[in-house]
Amino acid sequence: MIPEIGHFALALALALALIQSVVPMLGASRGNILWMRSARASALGQLFFVTLAFAALMRSFVISDFSVRNVVENSHTLKPMLFKIAGTWGSHEGSLLLWVLILTIFGAGVSIFGTNIPHTFKARTLSVQAWISVGFLSFMLLTSNPFERVFPPALDGDGLNPLLQDVGLALHPPFLYFGYVGFSIVFSFAVAALIEGRIDAAWARWVRPWTLAAWMSLTAGIALGSWWAYYELGWGGWWFWDPVENVSFMPWLLGTALLHSAIVTEKRDAFKSWTILLAILTFSLSLLGTFVVRSGLLTSVHAFAVDPERGLYILMLLTLSIGGSLALFAWRAPMMEAGGLFKPISREAGLLVNNLILAAATGSVLFGTLYPLFLEAITGAKISVGPPFFNAAFIPMMLPLVFVMGLGPFLSWKRADLMGIIQRLKVVAGLAVLATLALWYVTRGGPVLAYLTILLAIWLFFTTLREWAMRIRLFEAPFAESMRRMRHLPRAAHGMTLAHAGVALAMFGFVGSSAFKAEEIVFVKPGAEIAIAGFDLTFEGVQQIRGPNYIADRGVLTVRRNGDFVTVLYPERRGYLVAQSQTTESAIRSTIVGNLFASIGTPAAEDAKDSGAWTLRILYQPLVNFIWFGAGLLILGGGLSLSDRRLRVGAPRRAKQQQRASPVPGE
Amino acid sequence: MVRFVMLVPLLIAVIVGGFFLWGLDPDRDPSSIPSVLIAQPAPEFALEPVDGVAVPGFSRADLIGNSGAVVVNVFASWCVPCRAEHAVLTSFVERDGIRLFGINYKDKPKDAAAWLKKMGNPYELIGSDISGRAGIEWGISGVPETFIVGADGTVLFRYVGAVVGKDAIARFSEALAQAGALNEGAS
Numbered sequence: 001m002i003p004e005i006g007h008f009a010l011a012l013a014l015a016l017a018l019i020q021s022v023v024p025m026l027g028a029s030r031g032n033i034l035w036m037r038s039a040r041a042s043a044l045g046q047l048f049f050v051t052l053a054f055a056a057l058m059r060s061f062v063i064s065d066f067s068v069r070n071v072v073e074n075s076h077t078l079k080p081m082l083f084k085i086a087g088t089w090g091s092h093e094g095s096l097l098l099w100v101l102i103l104t105i106f107g108a109g110v111s112i113f114g115t116n117i118p119h120t121f122k123a124r125t126l127s128v129q130a131w132i133s134v135g136f137l138s139f140m141l142l143t144s145n146p147f148e149r150v151f152p153p154a155l156d157g158d159g160l161n162p163l164l165q166d167v168g169l170a171l172h173p174p175f176l177y178f179g180y181v182g183f184s185i186v187f188s189f190a191v192a193a194l195i196e197g198r199i200d201a202a203w204a205r206w207v208r209p210w211t212l213a214a215w216m217s218l219t220a221g222i223a224l225g226s227w228w229a230y231y232e233l234g235w236g237g238w239w240f241w242d243p244v245e246n247v248s249f250m251p252w253l254l255g256t257a258l259l260h261s262a263i264v265t266e267k268r269d270a271f272k273s274w275t276i277l278l279a280i281l282t283f284s285l286s287l288l289g290t291f292v293v294r295s296g297l298l299t300s301v302h303a304f305a306v307d308p309e310r311g312l313y314i315l316m317l318l319t320l321s322i323g324g325s326l327a328l329f330a331w332r333a334p335m336m337e338a339g340g341l342f343k344p345i346s347r348e349a350g351l352l353v354n355n356l357i358l359a360a361a362t363g364s365v366l367f368g369t370l371y372p373l374f375l376e377a378i379t380g381a382k383i384s385v386g387p388p389f390f391n392a393a394f395i396p397m398m399l400p401l402v403f404v405m406g407l408g409p410f411l412s413w414k415r416a417d418l419m420g421i422i423q424r425l426k427v428v429a430g431l432a433v434l435a436t437l438a439l440w441y442v443t444r445g446g447p448v449l450a451y452l453t454i455l456l457a458i459w460l461f462f463t464t465l466r467e468w469a470m471r472i473r474l475f476e477a478p479f480a481e482s483m484r485r486m487r488h489l490p491r492a493a494h495g496m497t498l499a500h501a502g503v504a505l506a507m508f509g510f511v512g513s514s515a516f517k518a519e520e521i522v523f524v525k526p527g528a529e530i531a532i533a534g535f536d537l538t539f540e541g542v543q544q545i546r547g548p549n550y551i552a553d554r555g556v557l558t559v560r561r562n563g564d565f566v567t568v569l570y571p572e573r574r575g576y577l578v579a580q581s582q583t584t585e586s587a588i589r590s591t592i593v594g595n596l597f598a599s600i601g602t603p604a605a606e607d608a609k610d611s612g613a614w615t616l617r618i619l620y621q622p623l624v625n626f627i628w629f630g631a632g633l634l635i636l637g638g639g640l641s642l643s644d645r646r647l648r649v650g651a652p653r654r655a656k657q658q659q660r661a662s663p664v665p666g667e
Numbered sequence: 668m669v670r671f672v673m674l675v676p677l678l679i680a681v682i683v684g685g686f687f688l689w690g691l692d693p694d695r696d697p698s699s700i701p702s703v704l705i706a707q708p709a710p711e712f713a714l715e716p717v718d719g720v721a722v723p724g725f726s727r728a729d730l731i732g733n734s735g736a737v738v739v740n741v742f743a744s745w746c747v748p749c750r751a752e753h754a755v756l757t758s759f760v761e762r763d764g765i766r767l768f769g770i771n772y773k774d775k776p777k778d779a780a781a782w783l784k785k786m787g788n789p790y791e792l793i794g795s796d797i798s799g800r801a802g803i804e805w806g807i808s809g810v811p812e813t814f815i816v817g818a819d820g821t822v823l824f825r826y827v828g829a830v831v832g833k834d835a836i837a838r839f840s841e842a843l844a845q846a847g848a849l850n851e852g853a854s
Contacts, residue, residue, distance in 0.1 A: 277676060284680070297690045311691045319684055326677035333673045370683065377689050 003068050003147040006056025010097075010147075013049035013104070014137040016042045020130035024123035036123035040111040043126055046133060047108040050101050057097060057146050058088045067153035070094060070146045076157040078549040079165070086170035092294060092310075093146035095173060099290070100136050102181040106210065107133065110185055117206050124192035125185075132184050135317045143310050168228035172221055176248055179218025180286040183251060185210045186258070187283035190276045191325050194332045199276060204266035207279070209642055211262060215255045216638035222248055223631035230624075231588065238513070238627060241390040246369040247289030250362050254282040257358035260351050268340040268348060268413060273333040274355070280329060284322040285362070291318055297373060343415040350408035357401040364393040395449065402456040402507070405500060406463035410470075428466050432458040443516065450515035453507060461504035468497040495641030499634050506630025512594070512623030520618045533620035535596060536560045537569075542600070542614060550574040552585070555600040555614065559589065571600040571616075594622035704814075704822040709739075710804035714794020717771050719780035725768050725794030731820040736848035737766040739814040740790070741802060743774040744782035746810045748829035755830050756813075757789040763849045769793040772802050772810050813839070815846045 020042035027035025060068045061084050064077050074091045075084055089098040107129040114122055140146070189207045193199045225248070226238040239245065258278040264271040291297070295311030342348035368385045375381055406428075410421045436455040440446075469475065471493060472485040518533040526541035540556040557569040569587035576583070586599040601615035704710070713726035730737065740756060742749040759765045769790035771779045776795060783790075796802055805814070808827060815824040824842040829835070843849050 273673070281676070291687070295687075295691060297687065315684070315687055315691060318687075322680050323677065323684070326680050330670070330674040330677050334669045370686070373686055373690050377686050 002056050003060055003065070003149065006053040007145065007147040009049040009052040009056070010137060010141055013046045013053070013100075014134065014141060016045045016049065017130045017133035017137055020046070021127050021134055023127075024130075025127035028120040028123040028127075031120075033119060036119050039123050039126035039130075042130070043104070043107040043111040046130075047104040050097075050104045053147075054088070054097055054101050057094060058085060060147075061085060061087045064157065066155065066157060067149050067151070068146075069148045069150045072150060072154040072157050074157065076549070080548065082167070082170060083165045089173050089177075091146075093140070093144045095177070096136065096140050096144055097146050098174065098177055099181055100133065100140065102177050103129070103133055103136065103184055106182055106185040110210070114206065121192060121196060124195055125188045128188035128191045128195075129185060132188070132321065135321065139310075139313050139317065143313055166228055166231075168224050168231065172224040172228055174221075175217050175224055176221030179214050179216075179221050179255075180248070180251060180289060182210065182214025182217055183255060183279075183283040183286050186214065186279045187321075187325070190279035191328065193276060194325075194328045197332055197335060199265070199272045199336055201266050201269050204262045204275065205646065208259075208262055208266065211255065211259055211279075212638050212642045215252070215259060216635050216642070218248070218252050218255060219631060219634050219638065222252060223628055223635075227628055231586065238624070241368075241385075241387045243369050244289075244293055246365050246390075247285070247292050250365055250369075251282050251285040251289065253358050253362040253365070254278055254285060257355045257362075258282055260358075261355050264348055264351050268342070270340045270342070270348060271352075271355075272336055273329075276333065277329060278355075278359075280322075280325045284318075284325075285366075287314075287318050287321060291315065292369075340414065342413070345411070345416045345418045347408065347411040347413045347416065350404055350411045353404050354401060354408065357397060357404075361394055361397045361401075364397065365390065368393065395453075399452065399456055402460050402503070405503065406456075406460045409464070409467040409496065409500075424470070425463060425466070428462045429459065431462060446515050450511050453511045457504045457507035457511070460507070461501055464497055464500040464504065468493075490644055490646070492641040492644040492646070495637040495639070495644070497637070498640060499637030502630040502633025502637060504630070505626045505633060509623050509626030509628075509630060512626065513621035516622050518620045520616075522616050522618070523613055524616060525613045530616070530618055532618050533594075533596075534561060535566065535620070536563075537598070537618060539614075539616065545572075547574065550576045553600065555587075555598070555616065557587070557598055557616075559596065569596070569598045571598045573600050590625060592625060594620060595624050596620050704806055705825060707822055709814075709816050709820050709822055710801075710806075712794070712796075712801040712804050714770065714796055714801055717774075717779050717793050717795040718776035720776075720783055720788065720793055722788065722790060722793050725770065725792040727820070729768065729792055730816050733766070733818050735766075736815055736817050736823060736843075736846035737768060738843070738848060739768050739770065739805075739816055741770045741772050741805065741807050741810055741812045743772045743810050744778040745774065748831065749811045750786070751831045752811050752813075752829040753786050753789075755836060757787060759843070760789040763843070765843060765848050766791055770801055770805070771795050772807070773797060773799045815842055815848055817846060 020039055023035050023042075024039035027033070027038070057068075057070070059065075060071050061075055062081070064071065064075060064084070066072050070091055070093050071087075074094070075087045079087070087094070089095045107126060110117075110122070110129070111126055114125075117125070186207055189203070189210070193203055222245075225245070229240065230238045258275065261271045261275045261278055265275045291311070291314045294314060297311065340348070368389050371385050372383050375383060407421065407425070410416070410424065432455055435458050436451055439454060440451055471489055472482045474482045477485075520530055520532050522528070522530055524530070524539050526539055528539045530537040530539070536559070538558045538560070540558055543554045543556065545552050545554050552572040552574040554570050554572045557571070559566040559569060567589050569589060571587040572585040574583050574585060575581075584599050584601075586597055588598075589596040597617075597619040599617045601617065709727055709730045711727050713728075714724050716722065716724035730739070738756075738759070740752075742752070756767060760767050767790050769792070771793055773796065776797075779793075779795070783793075794801065805812070811829050813826040813830055814822055817823050823846045826835070826839055826842075830839045840849075
């Protein structure tokens with residue numbers, strides 16, 4: 001009965017979305033305030049019904065209702081409760097329901113919190129949001145009903161893919177989707193602005209909190225995903241340039257560009273059509289991600305079950321939404337170009353460089369991701385594009401961006417004083433070069449690119465701190481004065497400092513864990529000694545252990561350093577009975593300095609289990625945790641910026657005064 | 668000019684969309700990699716019988732001049748999916764009357780013999796490929812792999828991984844039927 005209620009709630013949500021996609025839009029063009037206001041009720045109604053449906057599905061998973069096909073295919077009674085709940089979004093249908101739930105959360109969010117947005121514009125935005133709802137609700141009801149029953153009910157389920165039974169991964173999709181789908185509301189704002197034919201500084205301010213929220217969530221989602229790959233997959237890496245990773249990374253890159261270009265629109269009334277285009281493209285890339293993951297278009301390690309019919313439906317949605325919005329853009333955008341002029345050395349120019357580089361980097365990732373498809377279509381050849389391409393195309397493009405990132409905050413609007421900035425930063429630059437040389441002397445060897453990256457990371461870190469110190473006149477004014485200035489600095493400024501410092505820290509992690517890692521793959525019997533990066537490991541043997549729904553071979557490795565006991569590592573190889581598949585549980589000794597990573601493989605081919613020899617992979621990656629630490633700072637910085645006074649409801653006027661009170665950078 | 672520039676994103680989107688439409692073709696499988704062996708004569712190899720197994724060894728000569736297409740399966744006792752596939756292959760032999768030849772890849776004869784004794788032996792011939800040399804000649808990427816070879820010794824079809832599960836069995840049966848390996852009378 002309850003699954004049917006869920007199904008019915010989805011149908012009701014679709015009906016409300018249909019109403020909301022027409023009535024407020026018409027009301028806005030006719031000046032009918034009641035019709036415009038109806039968007040609030042229908043947006044909240046949609047949220048209510050979709051939440052109901054989601055709760056119904058979750059209940060089916062929690063009580064293991066095996067008369068629902070989706071539960072049979074993705075759950076099992078032996079599964080721990082957390083993963084039963086996570087199973088709700090573990091399948092194509094369930095994750096689509098989560099997708100729609102987040103879509104309606106953002107719609108309802110704007111209708112409740114967007115009190116400073118004019119009625120007509122809000123009505124149009126919510127109507128556009130409802131168009132997306134109609135598309136995805138109908139997609140779900142027509143092709144992917146999560147509440148489909150099976151008769152007779154199954155005795156037990158097929159289980160969730162064991163690889164996915166990890167806390168990191170249980171939480172990864174909700175964050176990722178919150179980011180992906182969060183950009184939908186930015187898209188709706190952009191399309192509504194195109195329909196209305198007006199975009200100004202106020203528009204940028206309305207959009208900013210939603211962009212920030214989506215961007216933070218996407219950052220968290222990507223970071224969790226790479227954390228999962230690192231700790232669960234046992235590959236010893238955190239990023240593989242897999243198509244599915246790329247499609248989540250592209251909206252992040254463009255979303256970052258959007259965050260920065262919207263600042264120019266807000267402060268200087270410039271870059272308008274570019275900002276609108278970025279808003280449209282960011283969500284378009286999110287949709288592209290949804291499409292690629294669910295259509296079987298590209299080959300990937302983590303694609304959903306392939307169904308070309310579904311793929312066709314999503315492609316149709318893509319055509320309507322992306323094609324429609326870009327056509328609207330081509331029609332309306334030429335009418336609204338204007339805005340402040342600026343010199344080649346100015347903050348505008350710096351942010352323009354930021355945008356161009358981020359857009360070009362996104363383009364190169366997109367091209368690399370889709371290239372196998374293009375090539376197969378044209379020549380029939382099948383290839384895959386791997387890390388070498390992306391590393392060669394992406395990293396050299398991003399390094400100049402890091403340089404500009406350090407410089408940018410010192411630039412003032414309209415026209416900046418380059419000589420003054422060079423004066424200020426020559427010490428920082430000198431320090432960065434010295435530190436890099438010292439590091440080179442200590443480590444001896446490693447690729448040039450690695451040292452260049454380190455140089456730029458140090459540069460970014462210290463310029464960011466320098467800029468912050470300058471704003472609060474640290475060491476230049478009495479300490480109390482600095483404290484007072486720090487308190488009065490807009491939170492967005494603190495946010496920027498944290499986020500930029502986070503990028504610098506993450507860069508240390510990228511370089512340390514890839515260019516300076518040490519790796520040993522050995523085929524050994526118990527008693528063997530392995531020396532790596534100053535650690536001495538002794539392979540004590542393998543135990544058989546039994547978990548709740550798996551059995552495992554657990555290797556025991558004693559770690560010593562200079563003869564002193566450090567720790568014992570227990571890498572496991574688990575065999576899941578129900579799903580008949582195996583996973584690797586790597587053992588990691590994690591410190592701030594670096595991670596010692598051990599994983600155990602299947603006994604090598606010649607039936608080595610009898611002879612007692614095992615394949616061990618030992619890896620030492622310096623600084624790898626800085627990646628997630630940096631990602632944490634990015635999220636924290638985004639959060640601080642989100643809590644900035646000027647974005648808060650009902651405080652637009654005070655925000656203006658606040659800005660005037662704070663020191664203008666570069667002065 | 669400005670109008671044209673503003674049209675560029677739309678044009679790019681349309682072109683990419685066209686590729687997507689092409690890519691959705693249900694017969695297209697992006698993860699299948701065509702084998703260079705297809706439509707080529709079977710590679711040169713000659714393998715000794717497996718010690719302790721009562722069927723003869725297997726070499727290229729056995730693939731030429733057969734009355735119909737035959738199936739070559741690469742297997743090993745240490746390979747877990749092979750265990751699942753064994754039942755499927757056995758039923759193909761018993762029900763459909765296919766002729767099945769085996770290459771025992773990088774396996775100890777003792778283990779292989781015990782495995783076949785326990786599970787049953789559906790193979791007409793088995794070559795022992797301890798060194799893995801024949802596996803290289805056949806270009807296998809892992810175990811198990813299964814090939815269909817025509818009466819004249821031409822490789823007609825390659826299946827990577829275990830022929831297990833509804834879809835895989837359907838695909839394999841279809842390939843068998845096309846190659847004429849199914850003994851119609853026996854079914």
